Structures are given as C-alpha cells and as structure tokens.
Amino acid sequence: MTRPPTAAQRRVIDAADPVTGRLRGTDAQLAALVTRGLAFRHPRPPHDHFLTPAGHRIRESAPEVLEPAAEAPASAGVFTARIGGEDLPDAGPARTREVHSAWQGLLELRRMTNPDGSVDRPCGWERTHLVRAAALALEAAGHRPAGRDTEGYRVRTTPQPEAVAVRTPDEESLRACAGTLERAGWQVSEHKEPRTAASYLLASPRRT
Numbered sequence: 001m002t003r004p005p006t007a008a009q010r011r012v013i014d015a016a017d018p019v020t021g022r023l024r025g026t027d028a029q030l031a032a033l034v035t036r037g038l039a040f041r042h043p044r045p046p047h048d049h050f051l052t053p054a055g056h057r058i059r060e061s062a063p064e065v066l067e068p069a070a071e072a073p074a075s076a077g078v079f080t081a082r083i084g085g086e087d088l089p090d091a092g093p094a095r096t097r098e099v100h101s102a103w104q105g106l107l108e109l110r111r112m113t114n115p116d117g118s119v120d121r122p123c124g125w126e127r128t129h130l131v132r133a134a135a136l137a138l139e140a141a142g143h144r145p146a147g148r149d150t151e152g153y154r155v156r157t158t159p160q161p162e163a164v165a166v167r168t169p170d171e172e173s174l175r176a177c178a179g180t181l182e183r184a185g186w187q188v189s190e191h192k193e194p195r196t197a198a199s200y201l202l203a204s205p206r207r208t
Contacts, residue, residue: 005058009033013051013059018079019125019136020105021051021059042112050112053124060128081136084146084154103140106133121185122205130164131155134203137184138166138177153177158202166201174199 005013009032012025023030023039030049033039038055042048051059079102082088110123126133135155139145146152151169158165166181168174178188178201186203193200 016051019102020109023049081132082145083135087148099139134164141180163202163204
C-alpha cells in the first residue's frame with residue numbers, strides 16, 4: 001500500500017493550481033513529490049512542476065484541513081468556472097482576466113497530458129470535471145452565465161456518462177454555445193425536453 005503524503009507534502013498538493021495542477025514549493029518538496037510519482041517536472045523552461053494524475057487524485061480526496069475547491073467562496077481566491085445560477089456579482093475586468101488565465105492553463109494541461117500533445121480536444125482532467133470544464137469553455141468564449149435573476153447559460157450533470165446538459169434562454173444563444181463547445185473539442189447534439197419541448201444541448205468531451 002502506498003504511503004500517504006506527509007502533511008507538508010499535502011499542503012503543497014492542496015495549493016496546486018486548480019486547473020493546471022502547477023505546484024509551488026521548495027526544491028526538496030517538489031523533488032520528493034516527483035520521486036513518489038505525484039508530480040513531474042516540465043522539460044521546457046521554466047521547468048515548472050505539475051501534478052500527475054495520481055497527484056490530482058490525492059488533491060481531490062478529502063483534505064485534512066482545507067475545504068474542497070469547488071465549495072470555496074469566491075473571496076477565498078480559488079478560481080471556479082461559473083456553471084450558471086450562482087448568486088455572484090457581474091463579471092468585471094478582473095474576472096475576465098481570471099477566466100482567460102484559467103483557459104490558457106487548461107490548454108497547457110491538454111498539451112502536457114494528451115498523449116500526442118493535442119490542445120484541440122479535452123484531457124483527462126476535463127473528463128473528471130465535466131461541468132466545470134464545459135462551463136470554463138463557455139465563459140472563456142464570452143458567453144454569459146445565468147445569475148439568480150439574469151438569463152444566461154446553465155451547465156448541469158446528466159445521468160449519461162461523460163455528458164453534460166447546457167440550457168440557454170433562447171435558440172440563438174444555444175446554437176452559439178454549441179459552436180463554442182465544438183471548437184473546444186466537445187461533441188454536441190441538440191435535444192428537446194419531453195414535457196416542454198424546450199431545446200437543450202448534450203455535450204461530451206471528444207476522444208479523437
């Protein structure tokens with residue numbers, strides 16, 4: 001059985017970038033995580049360290065002290081893609097910069113973790129964070145998430161494996177969201193609600 005990380009190592013893992021898994025720590029801490037298979041050193045300058053899939057699993061397991069990133073309030077400084085329906089203030093320039101940075105980080109994660117280095121299709125992280133990944137693609141492209149009292153997109157889980165549902169207030173914005181997700185590497189199909197006949201999208205991360 002693999003030894004769990006030490007408390008100090010766990011703090012470094014928990015503090016990793018929530019999207020890219022980029023790590024910050026002392027040389028000794030990072031080297032120890034590499035030795036244990038929880039991190040890797042990028043071969044290109046500036047040779048940053050990133051979590052491996054095993055490191056991501058450790059971070060997403062129940063932490064000893066920190067709350068999961070998905071539950072952290074916006075004021076905690078943890079980036080969370082807006083899935084629609086949150087009671088949050090309107091996005092301003094700071095949010096736009098955060099979203100852009102997160103999207104660029106996700107593209108870098110694709111490049112590093114897809115076997116062929118492709119950035120035009122989703123990576124493993126996106127397949128395990130479907131709602132957040134789809135919402136980030138939409139928000140990064142400039143689509144407006146729904147607020148408590150404002151219209152916009154809403155991304156939700158579905159009973160289908162590796163699929164999310166995307167709903168918008170009108171057909172035009174729904175088609176725009178479909179185009180964005182397709183360009184971001186998702187397979188998209190349009191469906192009708194059985195009772196209301198309202199259109200919605202089913203989106204799944206493309207594998208090839």
